[in-house]
Amino acid sequence: MLLEHLNSKLRAIAAQDLSRFLREAESPTAPHQWVRGADGIARELLMFCSNDYLGLAAHPRIAEALAEGARLYGGGSGASPLVSGHSVAHKRVTDTLADWFSAHIPKARALGFCTGYMANLAVVSALGDGDAEIFSEALNHASLIDGTRLAKARVTRYGHADVAELRALLAASTAKIKLIVTDAVFSMDGDIAPLPQLLALAEEFDAWLIVDDAHGFGVLGQRGRGALEHFDLHSERLIVVGTLGKAAGLAGAFVVAHETITEYLLQAARNYIFSTASPPAIEHALLTSFELIESELGQARRAHLQALQQQLAKGIEALLQRHRGLPWQLAPSETPVRPLIVGGNAEVMQLAARLEREGLRVPGIRPPTVPKGEARLRITLCATHTAADVDRLLAALEAAASDMERAAA
Ligand SMILES: *Cc1c(COP(=O)(O)O)cnc(C)c1O
Numbered sequence: 521m522l523l524e525h526l527n528s529k530l531r532a533i534a535a536q537d538l539s540r541f542l543r544e545a546e547s548p549t550a551p552h553q554w555v556r557g558a559d560g561i562a563r564e565l566l567m568f569c570s571n572d573y574l575g576l577a578a579h580p581r582i583a584e585a586l587a588e589g590a591r592l593y594g595g596g597s598g599a600s601p602l603v604s605g606h607s608v609a610h611k612r613v614t615d616t617l618a619d620w621f622s623a624h625i626p627k628a629r630a631l632g633f634c635t636g637y638m639a640n641l642a643v644v645s646a647l648g649d650g651d652a653e654i655f656s657e658a659l660n661h662a663s664l665i666d667g668t669r670l671a672k673a674r675v676t677r678y679g680h681a682d683v684a685e686l687r688a689l690l691a692a693s694t695a696k697i698k699l700i701v702t703d704a705v706f707s708m709d710g711d712i713a714p715l716p717q718l719l720a721l722a723e724e725f726d727a728w729l730i731v732d733d734a735h736g737f738g739v740l741g742q743r744g745r746g747a748l749e750h751f752d753l754h755s756e757r758l759i760v761v762g763t764l765g766k767a768a769g770l771a772g773a774f775v776v777a778h779e780t781i782t783e784y785l786l787q788a789a790r791n792y793i794f795s796t797a798s799p800p801a802i803e804h805a806l807l808t809s810f811e812l813i814e815s816e817l818g819q820a821r822r823a824h825l826q827a828l829q830q831q832l833a834k835g836i837e838a839l840l841q842r843h844r845g846l847p848w849q850l851a852p853s854e855t856p857v858r859p860l861i862v863g864g865n866a867e868v869m870q871l872a873a874r875l876e877r878e879g880l881r882v883p884g885i886r887p888p889t890v891p892k893g894e895a896r897l898r899i900t901l902c903a904t905h906t907a908a909d910v911d912r913l914l915a916a917l918e919a920a921a922s923d924m925e926r927a928a929a
Contacts, residue, residue, distance in 0.1 A: 537865040538886055548578035551905045555881065565881040566909055568899045573739045573856045574821045575904030576769025576809055585808035586770075589801030597797035601632075602786075605797025609804045614774065616810055617762075621776040624748040626756050629782040630774045633791075634798045636734050636763035637663040639773040641670060642789035643730055643761060644701060647781070648673035653695030655686055655727070657702040659709060662889075664701055664732055673699070680706075683717045690725040698727035704747035705735035708890050708898060710853030712736070715751050722757045730759045735857060738767025744813040744822060768809045772798050821903035825856050828901045828910055832858055835914040843921040845928065856901040859885070860917070861894055868895035871920055878916050 533539055546554040546562050549572050556562045576582055589609065597605035610632055617630035633639035644667025648654045652673035656664065658680045668675045674695065678686040690698060700722055702713045715731065722729045733746040741749025746762060756778045764772040775785060785792055812818055836850045836858075851859040862868040865886045872884035875897075886895045899913070 537869055550575070550578050551902055551909055557876075563879065565876070565879055566912060568880065568882045568901065568905075568913060570902060571735065571766035571900060572769055572902055572904075573735075573767040573825060573900070574744075574769065574813065574818060575902045576738075576767070576812055578904075579769065579812065581808055581812065582769055582805055585805035586801055589799075589804030592804060593800035595801070596799050599797065600793060600795055601797040602793060607797075607800040607803065609800040609807070610797060613803045613806050613810075616807065617774050617776055620745050620810075621748065621760065624745075624754055625758050625760070625776060625778060627779045628776050629779040630776045631782045631785055631792065632798065632803070633773040633775070634795060635771070636732070636761060636765070636773040637666075638791045638795065639761045639763075639775050640664050640732060641667045642785060642791045643759060643775055644668055644699075645670035645791075646785055646789040647671075647697075647699055647728075647730070647759075648675075649697075651695070652697035652699055653693050655689055655693075655698065655700045657681075657700075657713065659703065659706045660701060661703055661707055661732060661734065664703070664730075668701070673697075681711070681714055683714055683721065686718070687721055690721055690727060693725075698722075698725060699730055700727050701730045702732070703735075704731050704733040705740070705855050705857065707735055707857065708859060708885055708896070709851050710735075710855045710857030710859060711851070712740075712747065712750070712854055715747055715753060719753055719755055719757065723755065728757050728759060729755075730761070732761045734761070734763040734766055735855060737762035737764075738813050738818075739822065739825070739856060742819070742822075744818050764806060764809070768806065768813065770802055770806055770809055772802060772806065825901060825903045828903075828905055828907070829854075829856060829858065831907060831910050832899065832901065832914070835910070836860060836917070839914065839918055839921055842918075843925050845925050846921055848921070851896070858899045858901065859896040860899060861896040863893060863895060865895045868897060871924075872897060874920050875913075875916055878919075880913060880916050882913070 544556040549570050553567050554562050555565050599605040614630040618628045621628040640663035648671030650672040654673045654675045656677050736747040738744045740746050759777040762774050764770050847863050849861040868884035875882050882897045885898045
C-alpha cells in the first residue's frame with residue numbers, strides 16, 4: 521500500500537517535469553569538476569552551481585587544516601555540545617565570530633550548529649514562542665519556513681521586500697514579542713533584503729530582526745563579514761544566522777546575537793541540545809577559513825567575484841537585447857547568485873540539459889523552490905572562475921537562445 525501510494529506520487533512529480541536526480545562528483549568542489557552523469561560516465565564540467573563563492577572548499581590550506589585538525593582531535597565529537605561534544609576548537613570558532621560581530625551587535629555571543637538548516641530551526645522555533653508573532657518574508661529559505669512551522673508563535677507573511685506592508689503589519693500587531701525573519705541574500709534570486717529599512721522598523725515597533733546570511737557571509741562587506749558589514753548595521757536587535765558550508769568552504773553554521781539570546785538558545789533550543797556537535801577537525805579548519813576570508817586573498821577574491829558578476833550581467837543583458845522574442849529575464853542581483861528566469865519547467869530543464877551536453881552545468885530550479893512559471897537557471901559564480909569561463913557560458917547561452925528563437929519562429 522505504502523509503495524503504491526509513493527509510486528503514484530512519484531509519477532505525478534515526473535509528469536510535471538519536477539523529478540530531481542543525484543549525480544556524483546569525482547573531484548573537489550571547483551569550477552572545473554569531474555561529475556558522473558546518469559549514464560555512469562564521468563566528464564569534466566564547467567560548473568556554475570556551487571555556493572563555494574570564494575573558492576575555499578578546495579583550497580590547500582583548508583585541506584591541510586582539516587588534516588591537522590584530525591591529527592589533533594580525531595574524528596567525531598562523540599556527543600552533543602552540553603554533554604561532551606564541545607571542544608576548544610568549537611570555542612575558538614564561536615569566540616572569533618562573536619569578536620567579528622561585536623562591531624555590529626553589542627554583547628555579541630555566537631553559538632555553533634552543524635548546519636544552517638538546524639540553526640534556522642533553532643532560532644525561529646525557540647524564540648518564536650506563544651508570546652511572539654513572526655513576520656516572515658515571502659521568499660525566505662525553506663529552513664526558516666520550517667522553523668515557523670515548529671514555532672508556537674503566530675506567523676504572518678509579508679511580500680518580498682515589501683517594507684510598507686511589513687510596517688502596516690507591525691503597526692497592527694498586539695503581540696508581546698515581534699520577530700522579523702528574512703534571508704539577507706535571497707538564495708534563488710540573488711537580491712539583498714532592505715535590511716536598513718527592516719532594522720528601522722524593528723527599532724520603531726520594538727521588534728527583533730533575524731537575518732539569515734547564508735549567502736552573504738564571506739561574500740559581502742570589505743572584510744567578508746556579510747550583510748551587516750555591507751550595510752554597516754548596529755543594533756542589539758540583530759540576530760544573525762550564518763552558514764559555513766558556502767563561502768567559508770567547510771560545513772556548519774552559527775547564530776550571533778546579544779548574549780541573553782544565545783544563552784537562551786543554549787538552554788532551550790532543542791536542535792542545539794539534542795544533536796551531536798560537529799567534528800572538532802572541521803572547527804579547527806574553520807579558523808583557517810576565517811583567516812583566509814579576511815586576508816588579502818579573501819579581499820582579492822571578493823573583488824574578482826564582483827568583476828565576474830559585472831561581466832556576466834553585461835553579457836546576459838546584451839544577449840536579451842539580441843533575442844527580444846524570448847521570455848527570458850535576468851533577475852536583479854548584486855551578488856554571485858545570478859538567476860536567468862526562463863519560465864516553464866520543461867523549458868528550463870531542456871536548456872540545462874543542452875548546456876550540460878556542451879560541458880556546462882547550470883542547475884535548473886523549479887517549483888516549489890521558486891514560484892510557478894518562474895523556473896530558472898540559477899547561475900552562481902565563484903572567485904575561482906576565470907573571465908574565460910564566463911565567456912564560455914555566455915557563448916553557450918547565445919547559441920541556445922538563437923536555436924530556441926529559430927524553433928519558435
Ligand atoms: C543553504 C541555506 C541554508 C541552510 O544552510 P546549510 O548549512 O546548507 O544547512 C539556510 N538558509 C539559506 C538562505 C541557505 O541558502
